[in-house]
Amino acid sequence: MTIVSMSVPGELLGRFDEALTTRGFRTRSDAMREAMRSFVDETEWESSEGENQIVITMIYDEIGPRGELSVLQHRYEEIQMMLHLHLEKGQCMEVFIARGENARLREILGKIRKVRGVRSIKFISTARQTG
Numbered sequence: 001m002t003i004v005s006m007s008v009p010g011e012l013l014g015r016f017d018e019a020l021t022t023r024g025f026r027t028r029s030d031a032m033r034e035a036m037r038s039f040v041d042e043t044e045w046e047s048s049e050g051e052n053q054i055v056i057t058m059i060y061d062e063i064g065p066r067g068e069l070s071v072l073q074h075r076y077e078e079i080q081m082m083l084h085l086h087l088e089k090g091q092c093m094e095v096f097i098a099r100g101e102n103a104r105l106r107e108i109l110g111k112i113r114k115v116r117g118v119r120s121i122k123f124i125s126t127a128r129q130t131g
Contacts, residue, residue: 016028016031019031041125041126042125045102045125045126046106048102049101049102049103050101050102051099051100051101051102052099052100052101052102052105052125052126053097053098053099053125053126054096054097054098054099054105054109054123054124054125054126055095055096055097055123055124055125056095056096056097056098056108056109056112056121056122056123057093057094057095057120057121057122057123058093058094058095058096058112058118058119058120058121059087059091059092059093059118059119059120060091060092060094060117060118060119061090061091061092061117061119062086062090062091062092063090065115065116065117065118068115069082069094069096069112069115070082072096072108072111072112072115073096076098076104076107076108077100078098078099078100078101078104078105078108079096079097079098079108080097080098080099081095081096081097082094082095082096082097083095091119096108096112105125109121109123
C-alpha cells in the first residue's frame with residue numbers, strides 16, 4: 001500500500017465524511033479506494049475497445065419519450081432487457097441492460113442523451129477489457 005496525502009476544502013471533506021458514513025464505509029481510505037475504482041473503471045470503459053455490460057437508468061416525465069426509448073430497444077440488439085417503473089408524481093424510470101462492443105454501447109448512450117424529455121441518465125458499466 002502507498003500512503004497518499006491531499007488537500008481538500010473543509011466543506012467538501014465534511015460532505016464526504018457524511019456520505020461515507022451513510023454508505024457504511026469504516027474509514028476515509030476505504031471510501032477513497034472505492035471512489036478511485038469507480039473513476040478508473042469509468043475512464044477505462046470510455047477509452048477501451050473491448051466488450052462490456054452496462055446498466056442505464058433514465059428518469060423522465062410520464063408523458064414523455066417512452067416511444068423513442070422503445071424504438072432504441074428494437075434498433076439495438078445489444079439491449080437485452082428493458083424495465084419500466086412508475087415513480088411518484090408522474091415520473092417514470094426506464095432501465096436498459098445491454099451487452100456488446102464498447103463503441104456500440106457508447107453509441108446507445110449517446111442516442112439516449114439526445115432523447116427529449118429524459119431528465120436524468122445514470123449508468124454502471126463493467127470494465128471488462130479484451131487482451
